[in-house]
Each structure stands twice: as C-alpha cells, then as structure tokens.
Amino acid sequence: MALDTPKTNSLGFAKAPADTRVVVAMSGGVDSSVVAAHLADQGYDVVGVTLQLYDHGAALAKKGACCAGIDIHDARRVAEERGFPHYVLDYENIFKDAVIDEFADSYLGGATPVPCIRCNERVKFKDLLETARDLDADCMATGHYIQRKDGPDGPELHSAEDASRDQSYFLFSTTPEQLEFLRFPLGHLPSKDATREMAAEYGLSVADKPDSQDICFVPDGNYAAVIEKLRPGSVEPGEIVHADGRVLGTHTGVIHYTIGQRRGLGIGGLSDPLYVVKLDVENRQVIVGPREMLSTRIVPVREINWLGNEPFTSREEWHLSVKVRSTRPPREAVVRPLSETTAEVELLSPEDGVSPGQACVFYETGGSRIFGGGWIWKG
Incomplete structure (x- = not known):
C-alpha cells in the first residue's frame, strides 16, 4: 500500500522534491525507516539522522529499545539500501540531563513521569530539529502516528487515522513553531499493517522488526532498578x-x-x-x-502548551475532552485557565488513578484536533 503522493510536492513546498531537503529522524525501527524510504523513492533530498541516546553496551544487549546499539546499525543499513546519507549524533549527555535525570527525580518525588514526552519535547523536537535546520533542511519528518493538517490559522495537530496507533498523547507539547517545520507521513495510514506492507514493498531489512516496548533506557520495565542505579542510597x-x-x-x-x-x-x-x-x-x-478513594474529578495542570487558535486565557472555560493516561480514551471536561500555562481541569465523569507526573492532553470533543495539554501535579 502506498502513501498518498499527489503530483505537487507532497510535503507542502512549491518546488520539486529533488530541491526539497528532508531530515528524517530514524530510530532504527520500521516506522521511521518506511518514512525515509518512501520520501527517497519520491525523489526528495533525504538525510537520515539517528540519535545515540544512551550507553552502546547496554543497548546492544536489550531488545525492543530504540536509538542505540543494533537500532543505529539498522538505520544505517536502511540508508545504505536506499542510497541516502545517514548521520549518527551522540546525544547521550543531552538525553541524560534533559530526560533521564528528571525521570529519576520525579519517581523519587512520588510522581509517575512519562519520559517519552520529555524526549520529544527536549531532544528530538528541540536539539535534533535545530540540527535539521543547520543542515539546511526544509522540514524534518518522523515516523510518529499523528497528523499535521493545514488550518485557517496555520498547521494543526490531529490524531492519527488509526486510533490504536495514535501517539498524540506523547506529542502534545509540540509548539506551533515546531509544527511548521515537522511532517508526519504515516499519520493518515489505516493501520500498522499498512506500514509493514510498505516496508516489504521497499525490501527493507527491518520490515519484520518488532516494535519497541517500554521506556528505551529501562530494561525489562524495571524502573526501580534504574533509579537505584542513578540515585544510590536514595530508596x-x-x-x-x-x-x-x-x-x-x-x-x-x-x-x-x-x-x-x-x-x-x-x-x-x-x-x-x-x-x-x-x-x-x-x-x-x-x-x-478502597477503590472509591481513587476517583478524581478536579485535576491541576501546569506547563501547558496551547495549540488553539485563540489565546488560552481568552476564555474563562474551554469545553474539551482530555486524556489523563495514554491508554485511556479522551473524556469530556471543562478546562479553566488560571494563567497562560496553568489550569484547573474538571472531569465531567470522575477518573480513577489520576497520577502526578502524567500528562493531561486536550482534544476537540467529537473531533481529531489536539489543543495541547500540560502536566498533572499534586496541587
């Protein structure tokens, strides 16, 4: 199955694909590999970039990770197979400072952090995006399952066509400026099977590679062991x-x-x-x-990234739907701004197990648009 390829530049630029440079963030998995292969096949000037985020030795021994070890090798091999340049950037120190350290400190503080969001926010869509600009790229493409659509006031963020693959919860902190530069070619596909079919059509060596699982730097999902290693004596x-x-x-x-x-x-x-x-x-x-003590109706939210057309504080209330965990569907809520970056969220139907450190993501009720979101805190 092929991605939608109109006669004009499919990435939205008024020039030929050959004159359009695209940096593709390649994790070594099937999704970003398909994006890179497809854009190269369309004739774009593709440059693959992979971030080495943590220790090579530990990563080589761990299956189902990303951005290290065998995954770097896989990304490089796809670039060689499809004939475009590929670079590996050592971001280990940046990743530790921006993501891993906060993860450990948040857990020790009683929160349940989501480091994948911080990685997108502070590393991939910040430092890597700036690197893409330094490479004179017109845009940066990723293998995320989310959609970027042109709206009356500029690009909008929308959920993926396949709700089971939607990654909007992990990308709510994408800013309007970043959204101008980003492209998500897989967001409109009906299923992950369609992506794997494309990988097979292109003959990619990663076509049957399993999806990454858990947090990349947490072996076997054992958070406590990682934190005890990072903060000896703190537990x-x-x-x-x-x-x-x-x-x-x-x-x-x-x-x-x-x-x-x-x-x-x-x-x-x-x-x-x-x-x-x-x-x-x-x-x-x-x-x-007892379980009834888990029931929560009022959720304090801070560090809000707002993606609406009007200023966040232009209304006393926003009637939206929100997700308080990545695995739960959006629920209707009233979002009351307290400042440009803080709000009180009232859930119309109480939720169980709302946890500080998780994200609260804002969605258009009955629609696909993401209006941003923020971080749940203790209040």
Whole structure:
C-alpha cells in the first residue's frame, strides 16, 4: 500500500522534491525507516539522522529499545539500501540531563513521569530539529502516528487515522513553531499493517522488526532498578498505611509503587481489595484504601502548551475532552485557565488513578484536533 503522493510536492513546498531537503529522524525501527524510504523513492533530498541516546553496551544487549546499539546499525543499513546519507549524533549527555535525570527525580518525588514526552519535547523536537535546520533542511519528518493538517490559522495537530496507533498523547507539547517545520507521513495510514506492507514493498531489512516496548533506557520495565542505579542510597524503606491510619505492612521503597496499583502490595489476608491512593514521599509511606478513594474529578495542570487558535486565557472555560493516561480514551471536561500555562481541569465523569507526573492532553470533543495539554501535579 502506498502513501498518498499527489503530483505537487507532497510535503507542502512549491518546488520539486529533488530541491526539497528532508531530515528524517530514524530510530532504527520500521516506522521511521518506511518514512525515509518512501520520501527517497519520491525523489526528495533525504538525510537520515539517528540519535545515540544512551550507553552502546547496554543497548546492544536489550531488545525492543530504540536509538542505540543494533537500532543505529539498522538505520544505517536502511540508508545504505536506499542510497541516502545517514548521520549518527551522540546525544547521550543531552538525553541524560534533559530526560533521564528528571525521570529519576520525579519517581523519587512520588510522581509517575512519562519520559517519552520529555524526549520529544527536549531532544528530538528541540536539539535534533535545530540540527535539521543547520543542515539546511526544509522540514524534518518522523515516523510518529499523528497528523499535521493545514488550518485557517496555520498547521494543526490531529490524531492519527488509526486510533490504536495514535501517539498524540506523547506529542502534545509540540509548539506551533515546531509544527511548521515537522511532517508526519504515516499519520493518515489505516493501520500498522499498512506500514509493514510498505516496508516489504521497499525490501527493507527491518520490515519484520518488532516494535519497541517500554521506556528505551529501562530494561525489562524495571524502573526501580534504574533509579537505584542513578540515585544510590536514595530508596528507603517505610510503612504501608491504610487511609484510616492503620499500619498494614512495610515496603522497600516508595518508587516500587504507583497510584492505582492493586497487585503486589504485600499486604495479603485482607477481606476487601485495597489500592495505592497516595505516595507520601516525605514520610516514606504508601497510603492504600478502597477503590472509591481513587476517583478524581478536579485535576491541576501546569506547563501547558496551547495549540488553539485563540489565546488560552481568552476564555474563562474551554469545553474539551482530555486524556489523563495514554491508554485511556479522551473524556469530556471543562478546562479553566488560571494563567497562560496553568489550569484547573474538571472531569465531567470522575477518573480513577489520576497520577502526578502524567500528562493531561486536550482534544476537540467529537473531533481529531489536539489543543495541547500540560502536566498533572499534586496541587
């Protein structure tokens, strides 16, 4: 299956593809490889760039990662197969300072961070995008499943055609200036199968490569082990306490728990199921209680990136839908601006397990447009 290729420049430029330089952010996976191959096939002046984000040795031993080890090799091989230049940039120090350190500190502070969003915001769509400009590129293309559409007031961000692949939750912090320069050629495809079909048609060596899983620098999803390595001695034991004040047991560190967690609490023998309802880092306590205590209606949000046509503070209320976790569908809400970058979000239907450190992303109710979003905090 082919991507839509109109007779005019498919990336929106009034010149021939051969005169249009596109930097493609190549992670080594099938998605970005298909983007690069397709644009090269269309005749664009493609330059592939891969970021080496963390230790080569550890990355080589880990399957399902991205931006290191075997993935760098795979990206380079695709570039050789399709005949365009490819560069590897060492961003390990930038990635550690901008993403990994905050991840560790947020977990130690009782939050549940989303480092993939920070990576897009602070590394890929910031430093890499500037590198693309330095290479005299007209735009930068990625393999993300999201759509960029031209609106009456400029480019708009929209959900992917395939809702099961949509990555808008992880890209809400994309600014209007970045959106001008970015392109997402896969966003309109009906399914991931269509992408793999294209990879096979182009004969790409990564056509059957599995998708990346978990956070790239967290082996086997063991967050606690990574944090203990990054911050030795910072994980301390404490008590598991019922919301009514009863001490039910002990734990080896608050970082081993998340809001809404039920399994693995180590407090068996109780008649009613209990959930983690709060993490009290200062007192090293994991607070548990009945499920109804997880129900949240008011969500404080800060560091808001707004993508609407009107200024965020031009209204007292915005009636939108919001996602408070990447795996949940948008729910209708009222967003009340407190400043240009802070708001109170009222969920019309309460949600369980709303956690500080997660994103709250704003969507057009009944539509596909993303109006930005921000970060949930404790208030």
